[in-house]
Amino acid sequence: MPQIIVKNLGKKYKRYANHWYRLAEVLSWGYYHCHEERWALRNINFTVGRGEAIGIVGQNGAGKSTLLKLLVGTTQPNEGSIQTTGRIAALLELGIGFHLDFTGRDNAVMACRMAGLNKDEIRHYMPEIERFSELGDYLDQPLRVYSTGMQMRLAFSAATVVRPEILIVDEALSVGDAYFQHKCVARIRSFQDEGTTLLFVSHDPAAVKTLCRRALLFDEGKLIQDGEPDNVLDYYNAIIAKRGKDETIQQIETQSGRTITRSGTGEASIVNVEMVNSSEQPARVYRVGEMAKIICQVRINNEIECPNVGILLRDRLGNDVFGTNSHHLNAETQQISAGHTFLAEFLMPLNLGVGNYSLSVALHPGWTHLENNYDWWDQCLVFQVIPGNSFDFIGIASLPVEVTLKKERADDRNPEQ
């Protein structure tokens, strides 16, 4: 018996040019159609078995959140049907309808009431919410003084205090700190062991891979992939890369407008930057340690010596992670006359920690870009590193490491004796 059956599901939103059109439509009792229809989701079919863990991925506006709202029941479908069995607990975006003027405890009690718990049950579960959220004194403070992370802790603790049959989590985990995220994941895992069905929306492929055995990929309101997270995420990456490529082309077309990120004297310029994986396909998501090739197309505008090409990887916070240039790498310079282009290709394994990184590229005459720049293109593309098949680690670098465990002999322990 499946836990969730979605049949031919469709949800449309009406869009009116202004409110008068809406009024005209109402007054004419629907005779005049004055709205545009936009299908946020259409022709969606899938079933979820009991205890399955499903990751839902897709770009912004793909229809993920709409699907969750339909599953939770806060909004109604225009077509098709949804059948669910069992109690649903949902963390849609942030919070679960909290009121800022009331204390954390009040809000938790209210959240339980909305979940349909009665007074005695709430009294019974409150200490558990208190314990799990670890908010301490803050629990009796108004929610106004909470940070987003604390609100999320309270929301998660209250929503999951009773094991639901279906747990729906929309991006909520991403605001908690690492410690609480681990706690949440542990609780989700134990629910899964007891048979809870999980639906998990995330932009973080790493989280989807760790929690889910199946993934659904949505794009422009359609379900385009349903399968193993690995395969689905690969397909997703291809979509992102395709979009990303279009973006770089657009950026070049609007180059003049991007003066902040493009700078330089202009004797040579970067025409295009692409990042491809080992099968020469443009990609924006790589596994830890995966080979990547950065290809920079450079045009020489004036008669100059062949410029050095430099790359710089930065993490999400803008810290330099790794940078080098063709001079340091002893690349053989080429004689290229004005008006011609050449390619600089950097081939490297991405031995980086899991996270988002940006790539900047620079052209300069000397050893470094510090003296003079022909062209400097900040953050020309962004890519993501997700857990690979090797060992787990933390931090921003994946250092080659080996470990051996040796048993000590008794006389080794105290050499003085």
Added chain:
Amino acid sequence: MANSSIQILQPVLIRFSAIWRYKDFVRGMVWREFRGRYSHSLLGSVWAILNPMALVFIYTVVFSQVMKARIKGVDDTMAYGMFLCAGLLAWSYFSDLLGRCPDIFIDQANLLKKVNFPRSTLPVVLFFSTTINFAIVFTIFLIFLLLSGRFPGWSLLGMIPLLLIQQLFTLGVGMSLGVLNVFFRDIGHIVKIALQFWFWVTPIVYPIDILSDRLRSLIELNPLTLFITAYQQVILHNQWPNLSSFKYHLMGAVVALITGFLLFRRLSGDIVDEL
């Protein structure tokens, strides 16, 4: 025939049972609404009593002693104040509910978007929370009457069915307004203006018998007129209201409630999308 009436009643019954299952939630929301108003003050809910006390004091003592307004046929300096309170308290019960109905769904947008709970509980919450406010004010007024030796007597009980009809009618109209206001936010503003006019075409500050016959027959078209004059008769003359004259009002209340309910049922799916 019996079958079709069951078909019509079924969604109503489903919603009533949902509201009953969520009675703790309703109680919590009413309590929260009450406390929320005084949450940042030192005296807290004491204000809930001080405010109406000031109101009753002003209308009774100040109006009768300072302005020396009199009611024809009643030989009591306090009479005008009592007359005023009888009409005004019932009016504010009415206008409080009707004025807040348009925002009923908009105010709870955060909740409606994120949590699935029976939305039909929201009008119930509003009904109880305005009723509590009225009960506090009216109790203070009654205490005042008791202390000043002007307590009317058993006819007070006759006010209860009238107030119920009045408020159920208001809730029915208000639910329609609440639903429509989600789509056309002008309705909230229109209601606020309409209430101001409505106040003056209801015999609250003036007795209806000072009006000319022509004006009086116009004012009597206002459905509230009969209610308000009945309350005034109870307070001033201890006169049991003539309940049978309210049968059309009762029918109106039922029609308003059904209309509100149907509109709500028809559009409840679209409400969340529009918030």
